[in-house]
Amino acid sequence: MVPGYDQRQARTGLAGLTKPDPKDRAAQIVAWAICWPWNLAWTICVYNPFRYIAEFLLKEIQSALFEISNGQFSAIEQDLTLDPLPPPYPIPAPQPQQTETATKASIEVTNVSAQPVDDESPAVTGSVPEKQPVASSVSAQSVSIEIATANSVESIPQTNDKNEQAASGTPTSQPVAAEALPGNSPADLQEEVEAELAEDGSPDSYNWAPPASTAFVPLSNQPLRAVKYETDSAVPAKPGKATTPPKPADDPWLEKKFPNQ
């Protein structure tokens, strides 16, 4: 046992310290109220309340003075604070960086004039290059379709909310648009290829559109102008044209001259 530990505990008397509850001490409070002159004399003689009153007043005055100085110097402290603030200009949207090089899927379609191409033609079912054996390729026509993959859409670093919204707003599951597919192919065949690719759901069939760049609209430097309206006119006066109220006819007071005018 460390000497002095229990003595300190006995001196402080903090064991079982709880917040004073007026309900628990109602009897004492009533006794204070009934016999207040005697309790006042006893408190002044024994407990020395002036010390607590003085401390309380001192702290209150101190906090009031601090409040005043804080209120007056808040703007100055903000000016002198060197914390990094967000830039007042918009961050330009970075160009999407594709981690994988655009692959080119080449579909070669063999169209034999003697045999009509139907929907179930195996030449257009696969996205990988396939070569059909040409039996009698007299008028064979090769169609090459290049599809750019955009597998790295998710890896684009987002810089601000607008770009994020633009990226999330861009549907990645939509099929490849016809304009996005270069190549000179017949329209019907192109549609068939699109439909096939959309059904496959392969990454090659996704189209990625870059997010729209953040447009910065500068505020006008023109100062606000005050517009003055003529009080007597029903409509606002045009600038540069002063309006005069019409003079009523047969008004003798208008013709009268006063000496002080």
Next chain:
Amino acid sequence: MLSEILTSESFWFWTLVIIQSGLIIWFVETANPVAAGVTLGTLIVGIAFFPTQWEHAGLSGLHDMSFPAWLLNNAWVLLAGIGCYLFAGIAWAIFRWWLLVRQVRDTYERSKADWLAPGNLRCTATMLRSHAEHCPETTLREKYLLWSEACRMAAAEGGHQLTCELKPIWKDYVTNGSRL
């Protein structure tokens, strides 16, 4: 000389006032409002037995008329006096409550400052280590060792700061005292 003092009405009057006041203070300090009220009532009634001292209590009008007539003549004054007395009592009770809470807080702050002194923290660390050495329970032993180390570190850093590591020890000290 002594017989004159003992036979004088003034002596017994002030003796009554002093004894009754002592009783009232005692009953108020021991939170016994009923006994305090009864003692106050007996003090007021006891004044009636000392007619020569009525002037000291502001009751000189009782010499000229009967007590009921005096009550009727001074009814409003009496009611106003009782009202003011109770109002002042309520105000005093509120102030006394503030004073009591302030005293409790002051005691707590002083105890905390004493406990956070570097010397006391070192003593507490030694005591906790001693507790840990003699504690058969593993969990409790680890807790005491952790607390002992926290006290030792706080003392090495100068003390006077209730850090997060010291808070559970301080709470245990406040709740249970030295019975860790």
